[in-house]
Amino acid sequence: MSANAFDARRQLTRQQPICHPRSMSVAALDEKNARFWDELCGSEMAKQLGVTDSSQASLKRFDDWFFGHYPYLPLLIPFHEVGDKDVLEIGLGYGTVAQRLAERSGTYTGLDIALGPVAMANDRLRQIGRDQTAQQGSVLSAPFPDDRFDMIVTIGCLHHTGDLAKGIDECYRMLRPGGRLIVMVYNAYSFRRWHDAPRATAGLWLSERFGHRGAFDTRPKDRGIYDANLAGEVAPHLDVVSVTSLRHMCRRFGSFKAIRQNITTDWPFQRRTRNDLLLTCWPRIGGLDIYMTAVK
Structure with missing residues (x-):
């Protein structure tokens, strides 16, 4: 797909606002997310790699x-286990995970708030001879019936919706009994958070000791460290969350497990390489991300 084709799709997104029968504030965030994420997540790296189409x-x-x-x-992400399963992916980015899931699953469906990632995923599906089943929409009002999927995969998406708990609840609703939910979200207690926002991180830690459960909205200047586009604009919304709060949000599921992963060479690891750090215990202690798997 040419750059001009993607530009045309972006224009279409701007001309056709997404409206949901929810509060204006949530609908407004949907609009902002649709515009921001229309630029594919990973575009900066794609540019560095010389990817132009x-x-x-x-x-x-x-x-x-x-x-x-x-x-x-x-x-x-158990790509080797998808077999004949009905798989939904939420948040499509550059479509790398979408293509690998689609190549191995019985049926693949993609959902994204922005049209750019949908176009990319469908182009990938076309190239591998699969039905173009990615569509635009919000996970907070997902356009799928109850008990529809055997597996839902959502990597780096739910923490941008403005309502992480509801996103998980919607995934629970769409999963069949025994179905598996695989989620990646940002860790509230990562080394990065302790270094960049120590007071906020300590405050959240203390509030959780007194029973608070929930995601924590970050400041705009913190969001740019995680997610910014080629123009330098930061993501409209970004939550961080702890394993404790994630477990609480998944209390309706039959089982839950989580692992911390990913790390940078920022403080306190400036003298180490990322590849070396990934082989140590440090990502499991204060990694950037939390990967959770919950079974309905």
Whole structure:
């Protein structure tokens, strides 16, 4: 797909606002997210890699980098187990996970708040001979019936919705009994959070000791460290959350497990390489991300 085609789709997104029968504040955030995430997550790296289109050669270059940078993903997302399962992915980004899931699953469905990632996912599906089943929409009012999917995968998405708990509840609703939910969200107690926002992080830690459960909205200047587009604009909303609060949000599920993962060479690891750090215990202690799996 050419850059001009993606630009045309972005214009279409701007001309057709997303409206949901919810509060104006949530609808307004949907609008902002639709515009911000229309630029594919990973565009900065794609630019550095020289990816300028969605040809198979270009996408392979990006995908090789992606799985090289996150070597633990095949261990946390069970691509080898999707088999004949009905799989939903929420938050599509550059479509790397979408393509790998679609190549292995019985049926694949994609959902994203923005049209750009939907277009990319459908282009990938077309290239591998699969039905183009990615569509635009919000997980907070997901357009799918109850008990529809065997597996839901959502990597780096729910913490941007403005209502992480409801996003998890919607996933629970759409899963069949025995279905599996796999989620990646940002860790409220990562080394990065303790360094960049020590007072807020300590305050959240103390409030959880007194029983508070929930996600914590970050400041705009903190969001830019995690998610910014090519123009330097930061994500409209970003929550961080603890394993304790995630477990509480997943209390309706039959089982829950979580692991911390991912790390940078910022404080206190300036003298280490990321590849070396990934082999240590430090990502499991104060990693950037939390990967959770819950079974209905």
